[in-house]
Amino acid sequence: MLTKLSGSTARLSGGFSSLSTPRSFLAHKLALRRNGFCLRREAGSYGQSEVVDSVLAMDSSSDGGPAASRGKEGGGLYGDKDSLRDVIDQIHSVTSRMAAKTEAADLQISDAESNTEACVSLAARLSGVLETLTDADSTLSNELAQIPPDAQNKERTDGDGRLVRWLYNIHDEASKAAYLSKAVSAGDGKGSQVGASPAAAAAASSGGGSVGNSGATAAAAAAAATRQQTGSPQDYGRPCLPGLPEGVVGHMGAFFTTRTATRLTRVNKETRQKATDSTYGVFRQFAMTRDETSSYEKIRKLRDVKHLVNIRAAHVDASDVVPCVAELLEKSAETLEELHVSPVPSDPIFGLPVARAPGDATRFPKLTQANIQSEKWLWHISNRRWALPALRSLHAPHVFSNFASLLSTSTKMERLEAEYIMCEADFTAAVANWPNLTTITGIEIQMPDKFRHDLKDLGRINDLKDALNQHWGKPESKVVPRKLCFVVSDPMIDDEYGQGEDDLRGIAEWAAEVHCELEWRPRSGLTVDCGETWGAPRAPTGLYGEIAKQLASEATEVDLLLGGIPLHRSWRDKLIFTHAKYIDICDTETSASDVVASIPEWLTEREGEGQTAASRHFPALEHIHLRLYDVVLSELPSAPSKLSRFIAGLRAVRKVTLATVRSFAVGCELLSYLPLPSLEEVSFRPPGHDHPIDSSDWPEDVPAEWSLRCPHIEHMTCPVEDDEWQGQDQAARLTDLRSLVLECFEHLKALYTMAEGCCWVQHEGNYLSMKLVAK
Incomplete structure (x- = not known):
């Protein structure tokens, strides 16, 4: 089968698992039942848009009775x-x-x-x-x-x-x-x-x-x-x-969005009074979900919304900055205490509201906690020039210059947590106004490596240290525990690692004096370079040794470059990738023997004894991405080798991508190293249009280990060369795909039953899908 699958894409799936398809949004319900009382919320894809106008105009009557x-x-x-x-x-x-x-x-x-x-x-x-x-x-x-x-x-x-x-x-x-x-x-x-x-x-x-x-x-x-x-x-x-007490009615509001809770005002006069009570009522909180965004966007002006101007806590899950919602929050500026905004996938900054005129800022005197995970909302708050004098805790994906300037008036700030923070002059000036600060996470820094030979961020880090020291350096405040977390951009463990330690030693000594813990984590992934051919120095001790240990522990993605000299054994206890889920293994245009030889022996160690013991250094790895273009089957050493023992310890793997491999045979050999009964997905990708996957490398005598040790694959994707199609139009290609389905099944029918087979031709490629059930 593999010799025939060698441009376009063919997909094979085993077991009863089929290709993943988009799922429709399912209606969700929240029901409370006891002794005949039922309060139900239903939300779905349809049937709610007509309610929003009545939600925000619900209190237009002044007689105190229900609408x-x-x-x-x-x-x-x-x-x-x-x-x-x-x-x-x-x-x-x-x-x-x-x-x-x-x-x-x-x-x-x-x-x-x-x-x-x-x-x-x-x-x-x-x-x-x-x-x-x-x-x-x-x-x-x-x-x-x-x-x-x-x-x-x-x-x-x-x-x-x-x-x-x-x-x-x-x-x-x-x-x-x-x-x-x-x-x-x-x-x-x-x-x-x-x-x-x-x-x-x-x-x-x-x-x-x-x-x-x-x-x-x-x-x-x-x-x-x-x-x-x-x-x-x-x-x-x-x-x-x-008959329910006011406090109970108020707690009921936590189970609903604001749109749904509005129905309580229409039950009867008593329930309306309790629901709209300024002390216990349900409208002390504002909550909206993403599926309600389009309905709120239809509201252009807010009129007579007297019960939505004293919001104390707001939970916003919207796909954009909705003007109606933003105006509601500003109307509740005097009472708002907490603000939570959910992250938005693919959050580009465009179409933002017009900036407020200078000198017309909105003051939020009681807002103490803010968790704003949307970049659009951060820009909106900055453009509208919100004043946050009582803010104590802020969680955000990124703190940019304009937003940092806005925070300069937040003199009660205690915790600032972000994915990354550019340590620029505006941010440093704001930090100087925070005497109660105890925690900052996300301070971006670039460390020296073979491409960057100096610590270019040292000047800005020293400026930040001086701003913090105005408050942390006081004798009476040195007993307070504090923490600074640095985010390292593009960290690399190589033979140059450790340069610039003298520059950072001063920061570490100052942190110890003011009772401050230093943490280090990679911004994205971590690169381990075993592809260089000039020496393998020992792992550094002290500050840089601790930094390497923390970077490895926190990294979720690892790039492993092979083909040179393996890292020294002194790295063994520092490079343990506890949280790594993805690894990209890449050669450096060297032979298969050089690739295998460059793997550190200590990287093949397992935690425990026996064949089921997992890798000591990659215990949670789920996805392997292999880029071994220069490796051919005849040059791979027989198992067990360092490569086979390393892959054999990856017992949590669910997905394998064989990118830029030269042949299907190399892919089958590598898959046979995995000690797993099944894999969710395997993908073959050609090195390029000019370098298709070689089918001639397939051995005449297929090794028995391939059939015995290769895991069962639920989904497999393979490229098919364009020159193998007999026709040029879609109808002819579809006919060829049907023939390929039957040909593949002829090779597999001894072991599998084909429960389903389909093929389709699209502009971006031609696809074949087979659902196979093992006999």
Whole structure:
């Protein structure tokens, strides 16, 4: 099969795994259910854009009541249903108050004076009330049984914009009895407090609103206090929206975006008051998701949004700087305390809002924490000249010059964490104004190597040290622990590593004096150069030795250059790539024997004993990218060799890319070194258009190790030469692809069953896909 697959691309997949395809966005739900209460949020790809205008115009009414439903406004689907719900709500409120009063009365009986005549008289009168209530209960049950079946549907129907419902299982006698024995007086005001007893509250309300108005109410309150002191659990009754304390309603807002939480304002007057409360309400937080971006973008002006101007915490996950959202944040400048902006993939800086005129900055006096992972938002904040005097913690992908100037007024700054920070004059000037600073991560630095023979960033690092020393160098502040994290651009471990140590030694000594820890991590990957042919010096000790150790530990990508002299054994304990997921192994235009000889012996060591032991230096490697153009099969030494032992220890590998290999035979030999039962993906890539993969290197006698040791491959991609196609148009190429499918299957049918095969011709290439199932 491999001799025939040698321009375009053919893909083979084994097992039942098929080619990856884009997945549609799945609707997600958040549901809370208990004793008949249901609050559900549904978000999908469709059906929400029409809600946003009503979300931000939700509070335009000034009467304090809920906004009218759409059914009533237009005489539509929900007009009659809403009136029926209102009547049921009123009945529920009456029964709740009655249950609370009887519970309070039960507490009064135990403390009342023993008066047989009065008790008998009262019992006789209450018997008449009980008979009336029994008749009313029977009548209510008969009437509720007449509700049409559709009106009892508890699920949201298509087109229903009211996503919040409160449900009562009236026909469930057990639930009704449990509820009536535990209910809380709902009321219309804000009097429900989290720490108040239901009995005490009911007693107070029945006695005229004052606990001291009668001995009975005082006794009820004392009994309730006794219950709390004995540690008995507080019971607030069945969890439904009417009667929930303000604090509970406020916490519910954490489960929804602002658009969804807006429905709470349309339930009833009481729930609206609690939802919009300035102390406990749900609009103290603002939250939006990326799928809501387009709906918010349709809003050009904000009018009468009185409950979205006191935001305390904002969580923004948007694909762009939405003007409506940015204006909301600026309207809440006096109250905003936290701001979180999610990262945006492919975040180019264009189409940004126009910069604010000089002298018209917006002050955020309470904003203490900001986690802004979008470059667009950073530019927006800089252009609008936000003033952040209370900022204590900032997380950002990058701190550029203009943004650094803005931070010069943030005199309370304690932590600044970024992916990288250019240590320029504006940033250094801002740092000089931060007396409480303890942590900076992301300071960019370039270290000397064979291409850069001096530490050109030393001057800027010294300027930063002088700015920090104004505060850190004071005797009274030297006991405070601090940390500086440097990000090294394009670090390389080679025979030149260690130059410039004298320049950095002064920084290290100063850091020790001011109780500051120094950390080092690569900005991207780390290069290990074993491709040079002039000596292998020992690994440095001291500061540069520690830097190398930290760079290796933090690197997620490693480039390994082979073909020269292996690194000295003294590097063994410093170069352990704990977090490396990707390695690019490249030769330096040398023979296969030179490539194998240049691998350090200590790099083949494993952690543990036996064939299943993983590599000591690459325990988590998942993707191998091999670029060995000058290696031919006949020159590869027989296994075991340093190359085979090194690859054999990579037990976490899932993907292999064979780029610029000269032949398929070399690829099969390298794959046989992996001690894995399967691989998710293998890709063959030709060295170039002028250097196709050689098929003539295929041996007449295929080594038995290839069939025994090569892992099962779920997806394989191979190039097919353009000159192998008989036709030039798409139809002819498609015919050739079909023939290739059948030819490939002829080679594989002894071991596999072809569950599916397809081929397609596109402008960028011709593709073949086969789904194979092992017999």
